[in-house]
Amino acid sequence: MTLSRxxxxxxxxxxxxxxxxxVPARHPWRWVATAVVAVLVAMAINALVTNPAWDWPTVxxxxxxxxxxxxxxxxxxxxxxxxxxxxxxxxxxxxxxxxANPLLRAVSWTYTWIFRSVPLILQLLxxxxxxLLYRTIGFGIPFGPTFVEFGTMDLVSPVxxxxxxxxLHQAAYAAEVVRAGFLAVDPGQLExxxxxxxxxxxxxxxxxxxxxxxxIVPTAGNELIGLVKGTSVVYIMALSELFYQVQVIYxxxxxxxxxxxVAAIWYLALTTVMSIAQFYVERHYAxxxxxxxxxTPLQRLRAGLRRGAE
Amino acid sequence: xxxxxxxxxxVHKSFGALDVLRGVDLTVRPGxxxxxxxxxxxxxxxxxxxxxxxxxxxxxxxxxxxxxxxxRRSGTRLHELxxxxxxxxxxxxxxxxxxxxxxxxxxxxxxxxxxxxxxxRRDRAEATxxxxxxxxxxxxxxxxxxxxxxLSGGQQQRVAIARALALRPxxxxxxxxxxxxxxxxxxxxxxxxxxxxxxxxxxxxxxxxIGFAREAADxxxxxxxxxxxxxGPPAQVLDSPREERTRAFLGAVRH
Numbered sequence: 424m425t426l427s428r429x430x431x432x433x434x435x436x437x438x439x440x441x442x443x444x445x446v447p448a449r450h451p452w453r454w455v456a457t458a459v460v461a462v463l464v465a466m467a468i469n470a471l472v473t474n475p476a477w478d479w480p481t482v483x484x485x486x487x488x489x490x491x492x493x494x495x496x497x498x499x500x501x502x503x504x505x506x507x508x509x510x511x512x513x514x515x516x517x518x519x520x521x522x523a524n525p526l527l528r529a530v531s532w533t534y535t536w537i538f539r540s541v542p543l544i545l546q547l548l549x550x551x552x553x554x555l556l557y558r559t560i561g562f563g564i565p566f567g568p569t570f571v572e573f574g575t576m577d578l579v580s581p582v583x584x585x586x587x588x589x590x591l592h593q594a595a596y597a598a599e600v601v602r603a604g605f606l607a608v609d610p611g612q613l614e615x616x617x618x619x620x621x622x623x624x625x626x627x628x629x630x631x632x633x634x635x636x637x638x639i640v641p642t643a644g645n646e647l648i649g650l651v652k653g654t655s656v657v658y659i660m661a662l663s664e665l666f667y668q669v670q671v672i673y674x675x676x677x678x679x680x681x682x683x684x685v686a687a688i689w690y691l692a693l694t695t696v697m698s699i700a701q702f703y704v705e706r707h708y709a710x711x712x713x714x715x716x717x718x719t720p721l722q723r724l725r726a727g728l729r730r731g732a733e
Numbered sequence: 734x735x736x737x738x739x740x741x742x743x744v745h746k747s748f749g750a751l752d753v754l755r756g757v758d759l760t761v762r763p764g765x766x767x768x769x770x771x772x773x774x775x776x777x778x779x780x781x782x783x784x785x786x787x788x789x790x791x792x793x794x795x796x797x798x799x800x801x802x803x804x805r806r807s808g809t810r811l812h813e814l815x816x817x818x819x820x821x822x823x824x825x826x827x828x829x830x831x832x833x834x835x836x837x838x839x840x841x842x843x844x845x846x847x848x849x850x851x852x853x854r855r856d857r858a859e860a861t862x863x864x865x866x867x868x869x870x871x872x873x874x875x876x877x878x879x880x881x882x883x884l885s886g887g888q889q890q891r892v893a894i895a896r897a898l899a900l901r902p903x904x905x906x907x908x909x910x911x912x913x914x915x916x917x918x919x920x921x922x923x924x925x926x927x928x929x930x931x932x933x934x935x936x937x938x939x940x941x942x943i944g945f946a947r948e949a950a951d952x953x954x955x956x957x958x959x960x961x962x963x964x965g966p967p968a969q970v971l972d973s974p975r976e977e978r979t980r981a982f983l984g985a986v987r988h
Contacts, residue, residue, distance in 0.1 A: 611832055614787065614834060615836070617787065617823070618785060618787060619852060619896070619900065620821060620823035620824035620848060620852040620900070621820070621852050622817065622852060623816060630836055711880035711882055712838070
């Protein structure tokens with residue numbers, strides 16, 4: 424792959440005026456390193472393919488099994504709800520943290536402090552057992568009469584509890600990610616918007632947010648990928664997401680390794696899709712920041728083919 | 734006599750223990766070009782920013798076209814206006830920054846069209862046509878779809894001037910518009926400003942360009958240590974200043 428670039432003959436520049444020929448420098452150690460790494464890669468592939476204990480046929484059998492696909496869907500659902508609710512709440516927390524009102528600042532700080540400090544698994548168990556704390560949940564006037572009341576068990580299903588736990592945990596991190604994004608925007612941008620008399624909400628949506636996104640997206644991508652895997656913690660609530668589901672299957676049929684492999688492959692697939700999406704989102708928000716945008720992999724591939732054809 | 738475009742009375746401003754403005758009175762008539770000169774730290778930028786209420790004054794008041802900036806008067810009380818009122822007032826006042834502050838994620842045309850559409854609720858097609866006209870006037874009609882970062886400093890500042898003019902302001906404020914530019918790019922920005930001065934736009938300009946002050950200004954105001962030391966027509970202030978501090982400053986700038 425990269426090897427071909429190293430051995431391809433570098434263009435030899437000749438200066439007709441002086442008759443000099445430029446001879447490219449040789450890199451013998453690059454050859455040695457290439458050989459060593461190539462052997463190691465071959466060994467790794469060999470170990471994966473030839474050892475029957477990996478049990479690839481079983482992996483193939485379960486990879487697209489309906490129960491696995493359903494669990495992947497639940498994992499995806501938990502991730503999407505967790506990140507959307509998490510970042511929505513996180514943005515509110517970030518705005519509160521940057522507010523001039525000391526109470527709003529203090530509440531936001533305290534929230535982040537608590538939800539970043541308590542392990543996720545512990546928070547999930549709290550939400551799961553919410554009914555032990557509060558038997559009913561009512562809606563009405565604060566400290567006044569209650570209009571409707573629900574049993575906690577009916578209102579907070581295990582899935583709701585899981586989404587709540589993941590989203591509230593995520594919000595604490597998202598708040599800091601969003602705040603960092605806004606701090607990175609040049610204050611001159613807001614000053615110019617204020618001098619032009621642009622309304623406050625429009626300043627936020629049109630001037631601040633798009634520029635903050637440049638800083639927010641890479642870290643948010645990290646958080647999203649973290650959350651895909653973080654959903655596996657939810658197995659303690661006996662929700663049949665991916666990790667719980669493979670455990671259920673391997674305790675029944677005893678094929679531990681291939682089923683763990685099935686889960687690993689699906690997590691890899693999900694994060695790959697998200698990484699690709701992140702690349703294009705980042706590229707979108709890079710408008711105007713560089714003189715030319717970096718090429719997409721597709722453009723790079725086409726350019727490579729064109730060069731190869733010449 | 735017509736209402737002054739800008740009127741400052743007894744304006745004081747301090748940042749912490751630092752008194753930046755210490756009782757400034759200033760009148761700018763419609764159609765006039767006023768140049769503020771003074772050593773760094775003399776308060777000229779703060780004075781300029783006080784005019785459009787980017788800087789809130791501690792004492793005294795600022796009138797633009799006969800209206801109080803940032804406050805509503807009832808009897809002897811000044812009520813602070815909500816931010817949206819201040820923002821609406823600012824759409825009558827253009828402001829050009831030393832560091833341009835163009836919106837980097839928007840194209841040149843989008844930069845110019847943004848405020849007329851969102852702050853003045855003008856029709857987008859009309860605002861776009863007006864923006865193209867203004868870009869043509871500052872000599873950048875071919876750059877409408879570029880992003881600011883691809884332009885030179887001088888071109889960026891000309892876009893910033895077009896952006897300020899897009900609001901059809903009664904008054905344009907310039908805060909050291911050429912100080913961040915390479916020497917060879919200063920001329921193109923000053924040309925645009927001279928043009929503007931000739932068409933009767935009311936301008937208040939903070940600058941170190943003595944040549945521009947001499948040619949384009951109706952009034953030159955010299956500030957030092959938060960006070961106006963002297964003011965008058967350029968020929969008087971620049972060529973035969975009455976005050977020793979003005980003489981010392983002009984001597985230092987020329988050499």
